[in-house]
Amino acid sequence: MCTVFLRVHARPELGVLVAAVRDEFTDRPWSAPGRHWSERHLVGGLDLVSGGTWLAVRTDRPAVAVLVNGPGEVPEQPGSRGVLPLRMLTDGAPTRHDVTDLPGFHLLHAEPGRTRVISWDGRRLRAQDVHPGDHMLTYGGLDDLGHARVRRFLPRLPGLADDVWRTLLEGPEPLPAAEEALLVDRLESGRSYATTSAALVRVGHDRLTYDFTADPRGAGTWRRMAGPVRSHH
Numbered sequence: 581m582c583t584v585f586l587r588v589h590a591r592p593e594l595g596v597l598v599a600a601v602r603d604e605f606t607d608r609p610w611s612a613p614g615r616h617w618s619e620r621h622l623v624g625g626l627d628l629v630s631g632g633t634w635l636a637v638r639t640d641r642p643a644v645a646v647l648v649n650g651p652g653e654v655p656e657q658p659g660s661r662g663v664l665p666l667r668m669l670t671d672g673a674p675t676r677h678d679v680t681d682l683p684g685f686h687l688l689h690a691e692p693g694r695t696r697v698i699s700w701d702g703r704r705l706r707a708q709d710v711h712p713g714d715h716m717l718t719y720g721g722l723d724d725l726g727h728a729r730v731r732r733f734l735p736r737l738p739g740l741a742d743d744v745w746r747t748l749l750e751g752p753e754p755l756p757a758a759e760e761a762l763l764v765d766r767l768e769s770g771r772s773y774a775t776t777s778a779a780l781v782r783v784g785h786d787r788l789t790y791d792f793t794a795d796p797r798g799a800g801t802w803r804r805m806a807g808p809v810r811s812h813h
Contacts, residue, residue, distance in 0.1 A: 581602070581603045581604070581648070581649050581719065582600050582601065582602050582603075582634055582635070582646060582647065582648045582649075582717075583600065583601050583603075583648075583716065583717070583718050583729055583762070584598060584599070584600045584646050584648060584688055584716065584717040584718075585597075585598070585599040585600070585714075585715075585716055585733070585737065585745065585748075586598055586599075586688070586690075586695070586710065586714070586715040586716065586717060587713075587714050587715075587737070587742065588690075588695050588710055588711065588712045588713060588715070589712060590712040590713075592692070592693060592785070593784070593785065594784070595692065595782060595783050595784030595785065595787070596644075596690040596695055596782070596783045596784075597742050597745070597780075597781070597782055598644050598646060598688070598690055598779075598780075598781040598782075598783070599745045599748075599778070599779065599780045599781075600635055600646055600778065600779045600781075601749075601762060601763070601775050601777070601778045601796060602634055602635075602775065602776055602777045602778070602779075603764055603773065603774065603775050603776070604773070604774075604776050605768070605771050605772065605773050606771075606772040606773070606774050606776060607771060607772065608627070608629060609628040609629065610625055610626060610627050610628055610776075611625065611626040611628060612625060612792070612794060612805075613625045613779075613790065613792050613805040613806075614626070614805070616633075617666065619666075619670055621638055621639050621640040621641075622636050622637070622638060622639075622666060622669060622670070623636065623637050623639060623790060623805055623806045624636030624637065624665065624666075625777065625792075627662050630660035630662040630663075631660075631662070631663075632660050632661070632662020632663045632664070632665070632666065633647075633662055633665050633666060634646065634647050634662065634665070635647070635665060635779055635781075636665045636666055636669055637669075637781055637783075637788060637790045637806055638669045638670075638788075639788060639806050639807070641691075642691065642692060642783045642784065642785075642786070642787065642788035643669055643689065643690065643691035643783060643788075644688075644689070644690050644691075644781045644783055644788075644790075645664070645665035645666075645668040645669050645687065645688065645689045645690075646665065646687070646688040646717075647661055647662065647664050647665050647685060647686075647687055647688075648685065648686040648687075648688070648717050648718065648719065649661070649683070649684065649685055649686075649719060650683075650684035650685045650686045650699060650700070650701065650719055650720075650721065651684045651701060651719065651720070652683060652684025652685075652700065652701035652702035652703070653683075653684075653701075653702035653703070654683045654702075655680075655681050655682070655683070655702075657681065658681060658682060658683050659681040659682050660682075661682050661683065661685045664679075664682075664685065664687050665687070668687060668689050668698075669689075673689070673698055673707065674687070674698065674700075674705070675705075676705045679700045679705060682700060683702070684699075684700055684701045684702055685699070685700050686698070686699045686717055686721055686722075687699070688710075688717055690710075690783050691783060692783065692784060692785040693785075694709065695709070695710040696708060696709050696710060697710060697717060697721070697722050699721060708722065710722065714734070714737035714738055714740075715734075716729070716730045716733065716734050716737075718730055728758075728759045728760035729760055729761075729762065731760065732760040733748065733762065736748070742782075745780060746780070746802070748762055749762065749763065749778060749796050749797070762775070763775045763796055763797060775796050776794065776796075777792065777793060777794050777796065778792070778793050778796040779791065779792050779793075780792075780802075782807075787807065787808055788806060788807045788808070789804065789806065789807035789808055790804070790805045790806040790807055791803065791804050791805065792804075792805045
């Protein structure tokens with residue numbers, strides 16, 4: 581499950597800032613971001629169970645796609661949602677035919693000049709453009725104030741400079757964290773469930789950077805996985 585912070589600048593030349601934390605069962609295997617697929621312009625973390633990803637960037641034509649689980653009916657034999665960020669970056673937005681066997685999701689896609697969220701609830705596939713400003717994307721969708729994290733953090737975003745987003749990760753609450761905490765570490769059905777990584781992506785007309793940490797609580801653990809990269813036309 582991802583929680584995504586999103587800033588769409590009103591001035592197109594400033595681009596889009598996407599910051600995300602990923603919560604997952606800690607025994608689910610994954611690999612750090614890299615060029616794991618045949619499309620060498622794609623960089624993202626690899627889910628070793630499904631072969632897909634929760635977040636990926638495109639380096640030759642700057643763009644980012646992030647998957648957030650969403651509500652909806654679960655098919656009897658569900659497919660993997662992890663293919664969606666990769667398909668979005670290579671083939672464009674999914675059609676209803678592509679998603680009929682998938683559980684609910686929200687798929688964020690940001691590229692120069694356009695940011696949108698594509699959502700599926702098992703019955704309806706819809707897309708919405710994201711207007712300039714500060715936003716959060718969680719299980720309930722864009723800026724869902726029913727989510728404790730959104731109620732806590734969304735009001736903080738307007739005064740937060742692009743280059744200090746990581747301060748949201750500093751000073752996490754003592755464990756086990758409260759429902760609204762940004763970093764979690766708890767047991768679910770007897771399994772360890774925690775915030776396993778965080779990412780910070782900037783997308784502009786001719787620039788892309790992708791920073792990543794597999795230890796959101798650790799200082800100085802961020803690595804640059806892609807960028808600065810100039811797009812090729």
